[in-house]
Amino acid sequence: MSVRSPKTPGWLDWHQEPSVPAFRLPAGAVDAHCHVFGPQDEFPFAAERKYTPCDAGKSRLAALHGRLGVSRAVIVQATCHGADNTAMTDAVRSAGDRARGIATVRPDISDAELRELDAAGVRGVRFNFLRRLVNTSPKEDLTRIADRIAPLGWHIVLYFESADLPELEDFFGSLPTPLVVDHMGRPDVTLPVGGPQFTRFLRFVGANDVWVKVTCPERLSVTGPAALDGEEHPYADVVPFGRRVVREFGDRVLWGTDWPHPNLTDHMPDDGLLVDYVPQVAVTSEEQRRLLVDNPMSLYWPGEGI
Template sequence: MMDADWIAFHPSPKKPDFILPKGAVDAHCHVFGPAAEFPFAPERKYTPCDAGKDKLFELRDFLGFERNVIVQATCHGKDNRALVDACRAAGDLARGIASVGPDVTDEELTDMHDAGVRGVRFNFVKRLVDATPKEVFLDIAERIAKLGWHIVVYFEAADLQELVPFLESLPTVIVVDHMGRPDVTKGVDHPDFQRFVDLMARNQNIWTKVTCPERLTVAGPPYDDVIDYAAYIVERFPDRVLWGTDWPHPNMKSHMPDDGALVDYIPKIARTREQQEKLLVANPMRLYWAQ
């Protein structure tokens, strides 16, 4: 039974006005269950609605994307079966980001690679997961680097300073979720956001997703208070940015975004066709489909 305050995904998103470039990738989305087939993890911090692969692929086609990168949802813990099943079902049209523990076997990693998994996610958001010692993450990083995988990291802006030495020690490409969740009331020039910009500038292996204006906004839709942050990053690091819907939008408390309206947000932050092509096609294809 899903949480009483859970907000389900939008039942009928608008058809986007923005026409996505051919080959566009939704590079950040999730699958939840269905719980009857893929039960949620006992240690989960939330219980969502069912949002399985069929619904995800239906949305992909409706919005005009050709491919998905499916990120393991924390409600499934380290049981990646729903993710792997979705990747296998999509064939070459999906890639996956798994969540694994120190006990994962090389055989399991190889099997996930064959299914389309190309990375692991390290989550540092305390309200979503219990803390994991960084030594555990470093050991996993060394192992997955041999497969050519990369690491997705999720943290909140207040935790960035403490995480910098750890992030700079990782041996792979790193993709930071949602620009490190900046406080958009402070301004692009604020030292907190510039600390993240400096991290990307110093480390050519660090990418970011210019995603989730609906999570970062204070003003609400159409998320104009987030535009300057994402546009700044796209302009400064055009070859190291990704974009995704975040469907089915886990743990949204204020409102449920319209996925079609989110697609219409893209040209506000990637303002030229060249930027749009890199953000939506060239960058994700290079990172996820080159191997």
């Protein structure tokens, strides 16, 4: 029996009793960005990982989705599992046709392995450019991966900081697949929503085949979860950014919880509150329907109803 690794010091576990959201998700709502960790005894973490998380397996994720009213999920490979996608694909298979997966793969992956991932429900790969989570992201290797997955009809999920977009956008624009950007490209929300940094990001989205996840206000916020005087909702400093993306690219936006919220250090969000954040950025019922149902269904379950 392998020895269990202790959690990274200061690691925050997921919220044990999330509130029932006041906002009722529409039928068929999709959590388009969530993860599973282990459980470690069944799915060991990668030796090269930069953190050791809590256990957060498929049964816990299913229980959360039941509480929130989520019908379908897109499970994104967690960096703690490296390129071993077993925990993720197991969770996707267990959900039947109500889940899809985003994998991490190496350039030398075989055609047979790609076909196996595709049969398991994987529909894309994630390219991570956050230096605190991965050592390097060599563009030659990523280009090779992109060329390998394009014939499968998959897409590429990009995780980067908005401050790094100027040095990355030409490379991103050269990739041969649709692109999905995590967490609005992690803008600096202390800067103006109409300022150069976020405007450049929106220009990049408009010029390419890019979908945007209006996710993780808890990661982007400076004001945090406490509601401020005169504001309707916590994470109020992130709302203008999400609202602008939804308004300008309403047919290419996605939402997700990011459960179990890896690598947060200041607070663990209430997932019910993250659902209640949705109507702050998607104000009308039409915007909400596209964000939560129509768009993710079009990208991950094309041709299917809810």
